[in-house]
Amino acid sequence: MKSTEVNFDGLVGPTHNYAGLSEGNVASLNNANDVSNPKQAAKQGLAKMKALHDMGMTQGVLAPQERPDMAALRRLGFSGTDANVLETAFKQAPTLLSACCSASSMWTANAATVSPSADTSDQKVHFTPANLTNKFHRSLEPETTGNILKATFNNEAHFVHHQHLPDNEHFGDEGAANHTRLCNRYGEQGIEIFTYGRYAFNRNMPMPAKFPARQTIEASRAVARLHGLENSQTIYVQQNPDVIDQGVFHNDVIAVGNQNVLFFHEQAFLNTETFLADVSDKMSCDVHFVEVKTSQVSVEDCVNTYLFNTQIITLPNGEMAIIAPMHCYENASVKAYLDELVTLNTPIKHVKYYDVNESMKNGGGPACLRLRVAVNETELNAVNQHCLLDDNKFSVLNNWVDKHYREQLTLNDLRDPNLVSESRTALDELTQILNLGSVYRFQQN
Numbered sequence: 001m002k003s004t005e006v007n008f009d010g011l012v013g014p015t016h017n018y019a020g021l022s023e024g025n026v027a028s029l030n031n032a033n034d035v036s037n038p039k040q041a042a043k044q045g046l047a048k049m050k051a052l053h054d055m056g057m058t059q060g061v062l063a064p065q066e067r068p069d070m071a072a073l074r075r076l077g078f079s080g081t082d083a084n085v086l087e088t089a090f091k092q093a094p095t096l097l098s099a100c101c102s103a104s105s106m107w108t109a110n111a112a113t114v115s116p117s118a119d120t121s122d123q124k125v126h127f128t129p130a131n132l133t134n135k136f137h138r139s140l141e142p143e144t145t146g147n148i149l150k151a152t153f154n155n156e157a158h159f160v161h162h163q164h165l166p167d168n169e170h171f172g173d174e175g176a177a178n179h180t181r182l183c184n185r186y187g188e189q190g191i192e193i194f195t196y197g198r199y200a201f202n203r204n205m206p207m208p209a210k211f212p213a214r215q216t217i218e219a220s221r222a223v224a225r226l227h228g229l230e231n232s233q234t235i236y237v238q239q240n241p242d243v244i245d246q247g248v249f250h251n252d253v254i255a256v257g258n259q260n261v262l263f264f265h266e267q268a269f270l271n272t273e274t275f276l277a278d279v280s281d282k283m284s285c286d287v288h289f290v291e292v293k294t295s296q297v298s299v300e301d302c303v304n305t306y307l308f309n310t311q312i313i314t315l316p317n318g319e320m321a322i323i324a325p326m327h328c329y330e331n332a333s334v335k336a337y338l339d340e341l342v343t344l345n346t347p348i349k350h351v352k353y354y355d356v357n358e359s360m361k362n363g364g365g366p367a368c369l370r371l372r373v374a375v376n377e378t379e380l381n382a383v384n385q386h387c388l389l390d391d392n393k394f395s396v397l398n399n400w401v402d403k404h405y406r407e408q409l410t411l412n413d414l415r416d417p418n419l420v421s422e423s424r425t426a427l428d429e430l431t432q433i434l435n436l437g438s439v440y441r442f443q444q445n
């Protein structure tokens with residue numbers, strides 16, 4: 001049966017702002033307090049989705065979350081009317097207010113870990129929302145993420161939805177940003193590679209010294225168990241702690257895979273040789289290891305341009321293309337590397353550059369903005385079809401953004417109670433466009 005990998009991009013929510021919330025994420029800290037452009041951010045995301053659709057790819061959309069998260073603010077002790085809650089939070093704890101307004105759910109690579117049916121023991125597609133415990137603003141996401149995933153993949157015959165792992169640093173889980181699947185064809189059993197930053201229950205093992213390691217091996221193993229993956233088809237590999245300390249907060253900032261291609265920096269992993277040998281052993285076909293040396297591109301340039309936070313997609317004609325941010329085009333050594341890469345003997349034959357700068361300024365590149373779900377034809381038909389992008393859905397969503405989004409937001413704007421009603425009105429309409437039902441708390445009261 002025909003199978004394909006669908007990219008489900010996160011729509012940027014109406015409260016997109018720059019709050020400097022992610023220690024260890026260089027761009028997030030560097031752009032703290034900058035003025036954001038929510039409308040432009042959402043449109044940049046939609047333009048990338050449309051571009052992939054126009055290349056003949058199947059493209060999906062995941063709804064953003066309800067922000068400001070009034071329930072979270074109330075749970076933290078702010079009370080009274082919504083206006084009071086926002087004003088008191090702004091005066092007493094502005095960082096908590098901006099955290100509860102973050103549009104971080106746009107980075108759907110962190111929404112969940114997904115295992116396609118070819119890899120799982122019950123031959124269903126498994127989803128585990130990421131708990132994102134390492135950052136407060138992101139830890140607010142998993143419950144609604146679960147609702148949105150259930151409404152998008154709403155067929156129990158094909159899709160299994162697990163609860164996110166326990167909300168605790170020991171099980172810190174960042175979803176697909178630390179998970180790579182390699183395979184021959186998308187519909188054939190592949191290998192699933194879980195990358196982790198530290199051991200929660202063994203402090204003698206290596207870990208970064210400066211910045212947090214967000215993913216634990218204990219979390220990765222739990223997800224693999226939940227999904228019913230075979231040990232013989234699963235690999236756990238530790239991220240090099242030194243690169244985490246240089247700003248590689250997720251493995252997808254320094255490595256990306258697609259089918260039989262693994263594109264990575266030489267400093268990405270600990271014990272690279274053993275890891276690559278393991279991959280070769282477990283794969284049923286030859287693998288193209290595209291290893292970038294430090295002499296070609298420094299870790300700093302990787303972090304600044306997101307060379308590896310690119311999407312590698314297989315085009316309908318079988319050739320692969322890299323979907324890169326403009327930062328890669330603008331950096332001379334990265335551009336030179338990519339120009340050469342497409343001439344080499346690998347399946348990667350094209351590089352296409354897109355402007356996703358509003359997301360990049362918070363440390364989210366093209367790959368952060370999408371969750372990959374490999375499905376066969378039957379499973380694709382079982383997906384909520386309203387969540388798949390076509391020309392009409394693209395223009396409906398663009399008009400929806402035009403109608404509801406602000407041009408600009410500053411941190412000072414976040415105390416405006418109108419933002420609550422504007423966001424809810426927008427999201428309520430979106431749930432109708434995407435036929436999601438009542439996934440948000442404000443719709444359930």
Ligand SMILES: NCCC[C@H](NC(=O)CCC(=O)O)C(=O)O
Pocket residue numbers: 017018019020021022025028029102104107109110135138177249250362363364365368
């Ligand atoms: N996969 C990319 C994730 C980027 C995300 N940035 C943020 O949350 C920054 C938000 C801010 O600083 O306003 C993160 O670090 O988890």
